Amino acid sequence: MFNKKEDLIQVRRHLHQIPELALQEQETASYLRQLIAQLPQDYLIVETVPKLPTAILVRVQGIKPKRTIGYRADMDALPVQESSSCQYGSQHAGVMHACGHDFHLTIALAVLAYFAQHQPVDNLVFFFQPAEESQSGAKIAYQEQAFTGAFQVDEFYALHVKDDLPVGKIGCRVGTLFAGTTEVNVDVCGVGGHAAAPQRARDVIVAAAQFVTQVQTIIARSIDPLASGVITFGKLNAGSIRNVIADHARLEGTIRGLDQAMIEQIKQRLQEIANGVANSFQVKVDVKFNQGGYLPVVNQVEITTSFIDYLQQNPQVSFVQTAPAMTGEDFGYLLSKIPGMMFWLGVQSPSGLHTAGFEPNEAALTVGVKTVIGWLKQRMEEK
Template structure:
């Protein structure tokens, strides 16, 4: 049975009501298995791994396989409280599918249901991935060897919904679609003291202020202005009371770049600037970077051009070429290991991704299923 649009919408609404955070997607995992069990099992093999228990792999056996094509969807949610006036609302307080992974899963189930009854030429592997929003689920799966043996993937595809594109529109570009991200934490170690005697202390607040200003010059003065990079510090903590000079300050931020080379260059300069500021103020500054699996999403040129050409020519598809975005996605790690393509699916939401006001249009689901099943069938003829 191929899931109908009404069935896909009901699936999406159920998933929307049971959002779960990274590596805790047990209810979601169980529901996905229940839906998949309702499909014809003639061509399907379902695989789980106790080392990543909320992940799910589903293999569809091809009739004349030349390759194995992977399709990935993320399944986790965000720690966002959903407004009470939403028609379909999370039943898990403080957790919401504010990034649209319920849409992603519904599209994947629609595609899988089609190929469960229309045997593909090539083998297909559907990867229902936990922990995209945090904890680097894609990297965990790859490093655990989930994509080996019968589940080895030759090329990978996946989507992300886009609140700014018209409902059902497919958006893509060759090269980088999403930036890579690296968390950066800097801890300034000075010397606390009385506010009235600054000469006897080493003021971590002053050092942190100087450090933030100097780090911003990396983007404006060290990076080619025709290439993109971002350094943002969203959290700064220091001190306990107004009349005590703080001996320690902590800065927590994010670095973003459209290529891995750019990220590494920015990281190098952050370390160098921190060393210089520490020497200037006679302090110590610890720098900690954590990229995990959040590499830039760099689309494979050959596969992506084939994807774009199909979407441009398909009469049932509305296609737009899109610009790079500075948002992060851990599908970038998988694309650094396995060639493939990520694309946008327009959902025309009034609210942005990760916002409590994010409300995607459900008509996008069937549009995504139609576009991707058509592309996969055409791809398997090549």
């Protein structure tokens, strides 16, 4: 199993056909368990997480372990209707592996298969994780003490496919790779009324418009120009008809920052602006933040430097230092608790991540497998 490129493609295409949303990955988990059961079991222990039933933990016993190395692969898909006409397209209407998690799983399975047949020096723990795109399966697993006892992890690794990076390229950087993300929901409550008598009302649309306008000053005037942050309100609902002043408006948005301190600063300023708008327009402005486990993905310096050195000495791959991305990843939560690193795998798709036409190049599967196996073997040789 997984000895040929065709094996990788077959597994990836099957996974691609059965995408499932966060915490609903029953068919995916069942398929993964079937494949894991076919591997040599001499060094393996397979566990589940009671409050995360689709999660799978696999421990590989090392020969002379100095540490336990964790490797994470996420399994959920996105609510996207696939536009590709390929024969192995999604069989679940309105759901698609538009973020490449089918690639992540296939590579992790192949790496696990290798070490199930070639006992590693150090212990390995493979974490097949549900609910990365929402619900933060990483945080749930950690809080449920999944990485304790025999499954305690000393360092964690993961990869993510990158649509605009050529096949054969591995991208990485020391420090922040992905931004942290926080959901923002704002409810503006006022007094409705007739459009012809605005003095009797408290117009929430005017208040919401002022709020959105003033929020734009946070990045421009409260954040270091050499740093990077984002606030986007992508949804605003208010009113029912043109000649009635609305009494409620709802805004939904996202905050993104390259470090947690910046995110906290943005949240504080946003709340201060909300308080000011409430006073100015005599409305109530209720702000709720939800970050969950989507902390910045911060690559540990020593580990990442060693990984980059390994790549630069490896003639089979081409390393490129990538800039931080404003996309979010709940692997950041695990890295806030356990040192480790995430890197990009180039898959050169004609369409971007999270789009209906995302179509990664399957030649990248072999590159990913060889890179991860090679790195883990080298890491095991290090003190």
